Amino acid sequence: MVAVVDLVDVSVRRGSTMLLDGINWQVGESDRWVVLGANGAGKTTLLRLLTGDLYPTTGMAGVLDEVLGAVNIFDLRPRIGLVSQTFQERVPRGETVHDLVVSAAYAVVGRWREEYEGFDHERADALLERFGMLELRDRTFGTLSSGERKRVEIARALMVDPELLLLDEPASGLDLGGRENLVRLLGHLAADAAAPASVMVTHHVEEIPPGITHALLLKKGRIVASGPAREVLTEPLMSETFDMPLRLVMSQGRFTARAR
Ligand SMILES: Nc1ncnc2c1ncn2[C@@H]1O[C@H](COP(=O)(O)OP(=O)(O)OP(=O)(O)O)[C@@H](O)[C@H]1O
Numbered sequence: 001m002v003a004v005v006d007l008v009d010v011s012v013r014r015g016s017t018m019l020l021d022g023i024n025w026q027v028g029e030s031d032r033w034v035v036l037g038a039n040g041a042g043k044t045t046l047l048r049l050l051t052g053d054l055y056p057t058t059g060m061a062g063v064l065d066e067v068l069g070a071v072n073i074f075d076l077r078p079r080i081g082l083v084s085q086t087f088q089e090r091v092p093r094g095e096t097v098h099d100l101v102v103s104a105a106y107a108v109v110g111r112w113r114e115e116y117e118g119f120d121h122e123r124a125d126a127l128l129e130r131f132g133m134l135e136l137r138d139r140t141f142g143t144l145s146s147g148e149r150k151r152v153e154i155a156r157a158l159m160v161d162p163e164l165l166l167l168d169e170p171a172s173g174l175d176l177g178g179r180e181n182l183v184r185l186l187g188h189l190a191a192d193a194a195a196p197a198s199v200m201v202t203h204h205v206e207e208i209p210p211g212i213t214h215a216l217l218l219k220k221g222r223i224v225a226s227g228p229a230r231e232v233l234t235e236p237l238m239s240e241t242f243d244m245p246l247r248l249v250m251s252q253g254r255f256t257a258r259a260r
Helices: 043-050 073-079 097-106 118-130 146-159 176-191 235-242
Strands: 003-014 017-028 032-036 058-063 080-083 164-168 197-202 214-219 222-228 246-251 254-259
Touching (some): 003 043, 003 197, 017 043, 017 197, 043 058, 073 080, 080 146, 097 146, 118 146
Antiparallel strands (some): 003 017, 003 058, 214 222, 246 254
C-alpha cells in the first residue's frame, strides 16, 4: 500500500499548548477518511499540516511519499486538492464559474492572461457537469448560493487531478437541501474508484457521505481512535470524543447523533 499520508509520532506545539500530540496516522491511496472532533480538537491544524501550511514540532510527516520539511512545498501543493473554508474570500468579484475551475490548472485564482488548452476547458466543463453546475458555468461565482459555491469549489479542487483531496467542513453553513445535495455528490465521489484518496473534516456525523471507509476521532490534539469506519464510528468512542453520552444511529450508509 502506498501511504498518501504517513504521520509518525507527530506533535504541533505553540507556546505551552499542544495543538496535536503523538499523532500516528496512515492514509492509503484508495481510502476515504472522515476526521471528527469537537471545536478546538485540532482538526484544522491536522489539515494545515497535510497542505504544508505548518510543520510538525516533533515527529515525521510524510505526504504523497514526500517528507514535509525536505520537499519543496510548491511542488507538493499542486498534487493536493483542497476545499477550504476560506477559499471564497480570495475569489475576485466578477470571476465566472467556468474560469474559476479552469484557472486551477495554473494554480491561480482569477484569470489574467493565461492561455488554456481546449483540453482544460473541456475538463472544467466535464467537472461542472458532474457536480450539476454546467448550466451555471457563465455566472459570476459571487451570485451563487452557498451550496452551489461548494460544488464549484470541489470541481476546482479536482481540476488538477489531485492524488489527495482535502475537504474542510464542506457542508458548513449549508441549508438542509444544500447539505443533502452535497453529501449525495460526495457519496458518488467516494464510490468512484478513480477518485483520489480523501480526508474530510467535520463536526457533524450527518455530513458523513456514504462510502467513507475510515474515521479518525480527535480530542484535545490526541487520537481517540482511528481505523475502519465501522469500528471507529461507535457510540462509546463518539461519546468519549465529544465528552457526552451520545446515541448514534446508522441507516442506509448515513449517520445521525444526539445526546442520550
Ligand atoms: N497559534 C496558536 N497558538 C496557540 N493555540 C493555538 C494556535 N492555533 C490554534 N490554537 C489552538 O489549538 C486548538 C486546535 O485548533 P484547531 O483550529 O486545529 O481546532 P479545530 O478542531 O479545527 O476546531 P474547530 O472545529 O473549532 O474549527 C484550539 O484550541 C486553538 O485555540
